Amino acid sequence: MxxxxxxxxxxxxxxxxxxxxxxxxxxxxxxxxxxxxxxxxxxxxxxxxxxxxxxxxxxxxxxxALGAQFKGPGRFPVPRVCIGVRDCTMGVGDPERISALILDHFKGREKTKQKLKIAISGCTLSCSGAATSDIGIMATRKGFDLYVGGKGGPSPRVGRRILRDLDEQGVVAAVAELVEFHDAHTESKQRMVKLINHPEFPYKEAV
Ligand code: SF4
CATH class of the missing domain: 3.30.70 (Alpha-Beta Plaits)
Structure with a gap:
């Protein structure tokens, strides 16, 4: 004992x-x-x-009392970011800023279903895992590309690129649409990879 x-x-x-x-x-x-x-x-x-x-x-x-927020069921996921253009010579975009815009957009959201991860990278090298996250945002010289359906784990997947050359507001709007789609088609928790071939999924592959 x-x-x-x-x-x-x-x-x-x-x-x-x-x-x-x-x-x-x-x-x-x-x-x-x-x-x-x-x-x-x-x-x-x-x-x-x-x-x-x-x-x-x-x-x-x-x-x-110092303003800390805590992880817990239903909380909107904090995007994982790389250091980006301010501190990386390869960077062409600022993941911290995009993260802040996304979190601001969702700050009043009461409940978000689980298994939804977001990552943002400051260039296409994807150090933050944007290509292997449920929703991945990648800065390019023309704006931001958006990937969906990536994952790690025992059966890792690279996400499908669904949008190219977005501006900041376009990124936020697309993430909002994807989060709502995930919510509407998920009972309790689900990875996006399970939804990208759904007949009502709003995006096709962007080549
Ligand atoms: S993804 Fe690009 S910008 Fe971000 S840390 Fe890696 S090399 Fe630098």
Whole structure:
């Protein structure tokens, strides 16, 4: 018989992978005080691990007081981004800006069905995995290309390019249409790859 102590975790969402200094300082303070591990997740969020159940409300409250938002069922997914044009010599677009526009558009959304991942890259090299995400946005010299239906996992897939040369507003409008399509054709959770051949899917391959 083991004496394992039940513990839980708390994931702080970090839009565009940016870590505000106040949250970094608070996470450090909490990790020291409660002897927690800090894990930087593959979706670029900050996870505190090893939290005792009874400490969770206080830890959550202290971070929330600084404006932290937390991962949880139904939350709109924070796009994964690469560093983009400001800090990469290959970059031609700014993923942080596109991420902010998308999150602003969806900020009032109450519930988003799961298994929907969004990634944005500042060029076609796709370092953030835009080609292998449910919705992928890739900057090019002519604007943004949009991919749908990529995924990782045991059967990885490259997404289908459905739109080319979009401007920023065009990206947001297309993402909104895809999110609504996913919502309307999904019971609880589903990858986009399962929907791209649906007879009502609104886009064909863009060559
Ligand atoms: S996708 Fe392009 S812009 Fe983004 S980090 Fe990779 S090389 Fe740089």
């Amino acid at each position: 083991t004496n394992a102590i039940a513990s839980t975790r708390l994931t702080v969402l970090l839009p565009a992978g940016r870590l505000p200094l106040a949250i970094m300082a608070k996470a450090y303070e909490l990790a020291k005080k409660y002897q927690l591990e800090i894990y930087l997740s593959t979706l670029q969020n900050l996870r505190l691990m090893g939290i005792r159940e009874e400490d969770l409300p206080v830890i959550r409250g202290e971070l929330a």
